[in-house]
Amino acid sequence: MPITDHSHAQIAGTGNGAAHEGKVALAQRVIILLDRLGRLTRELQFADGLNPAQWEALRFLAQANKYSRSPTALAHYLGATKGTVSQTLIALESKGLITRCKKTEDRRQVDLCLTEAGQAMLVKDPMQTLEQATLEVADELGIQMVKGLSRLLHDLQTRNQISEFGVCQDCSLFCVNAQQNGADAATGICGNNGEAIETGEKAKICVNYKTAN
Numbered sequence: 223m224p225i226t227d228h229s230h231a232q233i234a235g236t237g238n239g240a241a242h243e244g245k246v247a248l249a250q251r252v253i254i255l256l257d258r259l260g261r262l263t264r265e266l267q268f269a270d271g272l273n274p275a276q277w278e279a280l281r282f283l284a285q286a287n288k289y290s291r292s293p294t295a296l297a298h299y300l301g302a303t304k305g306t307v308s309q310t311l312i313a314l315e316s317k318g319l320i321t322r323c324k325k326t327e328d329r330r331q332v333d334l335c336l337t338e339a340g341q342a343m344l345v346k347d348p349m350q351t352l353e354q355a356t357l358e359v360a361d362e363l364g365i366q367m368v369k370g371l372s373r374l375l376h377d378l379q380t381r382n383q384i385s386e387f388g389v390c391q392d393c394s395l396f397c398v399n400a401q402q403n404g405a406d407a408a409t410g411i412c413g414n415n416g417e418a419i420e421t422g423e424k425a426k427i428c429v430n431y432k433t434a435n
């Protein structure tokens with residue numbers, strides 16, 4: 223069914239059938255808007271010699287915690303195959319924007335890290351255009367938008383068994399173990415492996431994140 227601005231009229235209809243049709247029409251409108259926004263934001267990210275996947279990988283590595291700065295976690299985050307992610311990482315490495323550095327706690331393992339050039343590139347992130355445009359809308363609808371979009375994302379991730387990613391403050395594993403161990407709430411313990419969480423890592427996104435039911 224094509225979506226038009228007549229959906230308001232459908233929503234205003236009387237009876238259960240009309241109300242249901244109105245809901246369906248509204249849902250279809252939301253889907254089309256999300257799709258168009260997705261296409262637009264994708265187009266914006268062909269900038270400064272990078273493509274959307276490369277920008278997203280840079281953004282991810284800037285935000286990811288120590289358990290998540292790996293090709294596998296990045297593949298989960300992007301919903302991409304390991305092969306596709308590998309191509310993205312090779313391109314970023316060849317441009318000098320990322321590097322592989324040894325983990326401090328286990329020198330045999332490597333982390334993906336942004337180089338100084340990678341951090342400088344992020345200052346030019348084309349998504350900032352969207353951020354400026356969103357500021358005005360967010361002022362009016364910010365909390366509802368975040369709630370609605372977060373719920374939609376969570377539902378889709380759950381249905382498709384995709385890693386959610388999130389930060390320690392919101393993670394059910396962080397809360398449970400922090401209480402059980404009497405750990406300092408400012409740092410806390412990760413329930414996934416029993417390790418202490420450094421303050422700087424707490425606000426970073428994690429591949430092992432588990433939302434509270």
Ligand code: SF4
Nearest residue numbers: 390393396412428430
């Ligand atoms: S508490 Fe949760 S989000 Fe934090 S490191 Fe552990 S699994 Fe990841």
